[in-house]
Amino acid sequence: MKLGIVGLPNIGKSTLFNAITNAGAEVANYPFCTINPNVGAAPVEDKRLDFLENLYHSKKKIPAIAEFTDIAGLVKGASKGEGLGNQFLSHIRETAAIVHLVRCFEDKDITHVSGAIDPLSDIEIINMELIFADLESIEKKLEKLEKNIRLNDKTILSQRDLAVKLKEHLGLGNPARTLILKDEEAKLLKDFFLITSKPILYVCNIAEKDLGGAENPYQKQVKEIAAKEGAAAMSICAKIEAELSELSVTERSDFLKELGLEESGLNKLVKASYETLGLSTFLTAGEDETRAWTIKKDCLAPQAAGVIHTDFEKGFIRAEVMKFDDLFRLGNEKAVREAGLLKSEGRDYKVQDGDIIEFKFNV
Numbered sequence: 493m494k495l496g497i498v499g500l501p502n503i504g505k506s507t508l509f510n511a512i513t514n515a516g517a518e519v520a521n522y523p524f525c526t527i528n529p530n531v532g533a534a535p536v537e538d539k540r541l542d543f544l545e546n547l548y549h550s551k552k553k554i555p556a557i558a559e560f561t562d563i564a565g566l567v568k569g570a571s572k573g574e575g576l577g578n579q580f581l582s583h584i585r586e587t588a589a590i591v592h593l594v595r596c597f598e599d600k601d602i603t604h605v606s607g608a609i610d611p612l613s614d615i616e617i618i619n620m621e622l623i624f625a626d627l628e629s630i631e632k633k634l635e636k637l638e639k640n641i642r643l644n645d646k647t648i649l650s651q652r653d654l655a656v657k658l659k660e661h662l663g664l665g666n667p668a669r670t671l672i673l674k675d676e677e678a679k680l681l682k683d684f685f686l687i688t689s690k691p692i693l694y695v696c697n698i699a700e701k702d703l704g705g706a707e708n709p710y711q712k713q714v715k716e717i718a719a720k721e722g723a724a725a726m727s728i729c730a731k732i733e734a735e736l737s738e739l740s741v742t743e744r745s746d747f748l749k750e751l752g753l754e755e756s757g758l759n760k761l762v763k764a765s766y767e768t769l770g771l772s773t774f775l776t777a778g779e780d781e782t783r784a785w786t787i788k789k790d791c792l793a794p795q796a797a798g799v800i801h802t803d804f805e806k807g808f809i810r811a812e813v814m815k816f817d818d819l820f821r822l823g824n825e826k827a828v829r830e831a832g833l834l835k836s837e838g839r840d841y842k843v844q845d846g847d848i849i850e851f852k853f854n855v
Contacts, residue, residue, distance in 0.1 A: 493556075493557070493558045493559060493588060493765065493766070493769060493771060493786055494559045494561065494586065494587045494588045494589075495558065495559065495560050495561070495587055495588065495589050495590070495591050495765055496560075496561045496563050496583065496584045496586075496587035496589070496590050496591065497509060497560060497561065497562050497563060497591045497593055498563050498584065498590055498591070498592055498593070498618055498622075499592060499593035499594060499595075499614070499618065500595070500614050500617065500618065502595075502602055503593055503594065503595035503614070503697060504593060504595065504697040504730040504731070505562055505563075505593050506530070506562055507730040507731060507733075507734050508593060508695075508697070508728070508730040508733065508734075509530055509532065509560060509562040510734055510737070511730060511733035511734040511736070511737045511758060512532065512534045512558075512560050512733075512737075512758055512761075513530075513532025513533065513534050513560060530561070530562040531559065531560070531561045531562075532559070532560055533557045533558070533559050533560075534557070534558050534559075534560060534758070534762070535555040535556075535557060535558075536555050536556040536557065536558050536762050536773075536784065536786075537555070537755075537756075537759050537762070538555055538556070538773065538784050540775060540784075540816050540820075540846065541553050541555055541775070541782055541783075541784055543820060544775060544777040544782040544816075544819075544848070545777075545782045547777070547819075547824065548777045548778055548779060548782060549779060550777065550778065550779060550780065550781050550782040551779065551780055551781060552780075552781045552782075553781070553782050553783075554781055554782070554783040554784070555783075555784050556773055556784040556785065556786045557786075558762050558765065560591075561583055561584075561586075561587055563583050563584050581625055581687075584622075584687055585685055585687060587690065588690065588691075588769055589690055589691040589692065589693065589765065589768050589769050590687075590690050590691070590692045590693070591692075591693050591695055591761070591765065592615065592618060592692055592693065592694050592695065593695045593697055593730075594611045594614055594615060594694060594695065594696055594697065594710075594714050595609060595611070595614065595697055595710075596609075596611060596696040596697055596698050596702075596708060596710035596711050596714065596727070597609075597697060597698050597699035597702070597710075598699070599699070609710065611696075611710045611713045611714050611717075612713055612717070615694070615714070615717055619665075619667060619688070620665065622667070622687045622688050623662050623665060623666075623667060623688055625687055626658075626662055626667075626668060626686045626687055626688050626689075627659065627662045627663065629684070629685070629686060630655055630658050630659045630662065630684070630686075631659065633651075633655050633684065634652070634655045634656070634659065637651055637652040637655060638652065650676070650677075650680060651680055651683075654673075654677050654680050654681065654684075655684075657671070657677075658671065658681075658684070658686070662688070667688035667689075667692075667721070668681070668684075668686045668688040668689040669688060669689050669690065669691065669692070669721070670721055670722070691723070691768045691769060692721070692723050692768070693723065693724050693725070693726070693761075693764055693765060693768045694714050694715075694717065694718045694723060694724070694725040694726075695725070695726055695727070695728055695761065696710065696711045696714050696715075696725065696726070696727040696728070697727075697728060697729070697730050698710075698711065698727050698728070698729050699729065699731075700729050700731065700732055700751075702727070702729070703729055703732065703751060703752075703753065704751065704752050704753060707727070711727055723768075724764055724767065724768055726760060726761065726764050727757075728757035728758070728760070728761060729757060732751070732757070733756060733757050733758050735747075736748070736756055736758075737758075744756070766786075770788055770789050771786055771787065771788060771789065772786075772787060772788075772789045772791075772843075772844070772845035773785065773786055773787070773845055773846070774787060774796055774843050774844075774845070774846075774847045774848070774849055775816065775846070775847065775848045775849070776800070776848070776849060776850070777848055785799050785800065786799075787799055787843060789845075790842040790843070791842070791843050792839065792840065792841065792842060792843070793808065793810075793811040793837055793838070793839060793840075793841040793842075793843055793849075793851075794808040794839055796811075796843045796849070797811070797851040797853065800851070803853065803855045804851050804853050806853075806855060807853035807854045807855035808839065808851065808852075808853050809852040809853055809854055810836050810837060810838055810851075810852045811836075811837045811838075811841060811843075811849050811850070811851050811852070812834060812835075812836055812837075812849065812850040812851075812852065813834070813835045813836075813837050813841070813843075813847050813848070813849050814828045814833055814834045814835070814847075814848050815833065815844075815846060815847065815848070816846040816847070816848055817846065818831070818833045819848060
C-alpha cells in the first residue's frame, strides 16, 4: 500500500511523516524543508497477529506494511514551475492513493504560506495544481491520439473520446475521480495515469485541544469538501502522534489513556487508508511465522495465494480457511475443526478480512 502525503508547506506533513515512519525527515518552520521525497514504511498495527503469534508460538511476526511518501513542492503555481515545480509529479504518480493533509489549527509561531488559516483555499490550491498537471498530460495524450486517429482503431477512438471528456471535466476544475464513467471507460482510464484519478483521503491536522472534542470550523469545512467529492475525511494531531512515536508501547498506551483516546491517530489513518483503497487483510500462522497479507477486498483465493508466491497461484488446488473470530472464540485450531468451522474453499472463494488461510498447491 503506497500513499503519498501532499499539502501546502508548514501544515505538518513532515511531522506526520516522522510519526509514521520514525525515518527522521527534516522538520523546520520554513517552506520547502522537504526537498526530496521522503519514503518510509510503517507496520500496520493488528492485535490479531499478537494472538496468533502466542497461540502458534511463532518464531517471528510480520505485519502488513503501509508505505508513505512525503511529497514536496506543492504550492500555487507548482505545475508551472513555482516552488519546486514538477519534482513532485513522478513521485505522486507512483502512489496508490493521496493523503491530503490540511492545516486546521491556529499557531502564531508557525507561519502559514498564505498568511492565514483557510482550509478551503488550501485544498483548492493543491487540487488545482494536480488538475493542471493532469490537463497537461491529457493534452499530450490527445495530441498523440489525434495523429493515429486515421488508423480507425477502435481502442484509439475510445481513448480519444475519453480524453476529450476528461479534458472538459478537468478544465472545469474537477478532479478525474469525480467523472462518472462507464465500465469500459473506467478500464481505459487506468492507462492515462492521472494523478486526480487516484482515491483521496482528506486529513485534518488539528491542535491537541481539539482531540476528542467537537469539530472546529476548519474541520467542518474539510469534511464538507470531502463529502461533495464522495471522499473520506478524518482528523489527526500530528504533533501528538510525533510525541507518541517516541514512547515505548506501555508509555504510549498510558499517554493515550490520559488523552482519553482508544487508539492512536496513526492507526486510524492506516485503517482509513485501507478503506479508501478498498483493501483487506488475510492471515497465515504457524510455528515459523505469523503474517498479515494485504489484498483487494473480495480478492479470489488463487489471487490471494499469488500475493504470497506466484507458484501458489499457478498451482492452486484449494484454500483451508478459518475465521479469526472463530479461532479467538474457541481458543485453538482443533476446536475450530471439531466445530466444523474449518472450510475447504476453491477457486471462486472471495477471501474475507480476518481469514486465516493455508493454501494447498502443486507446481
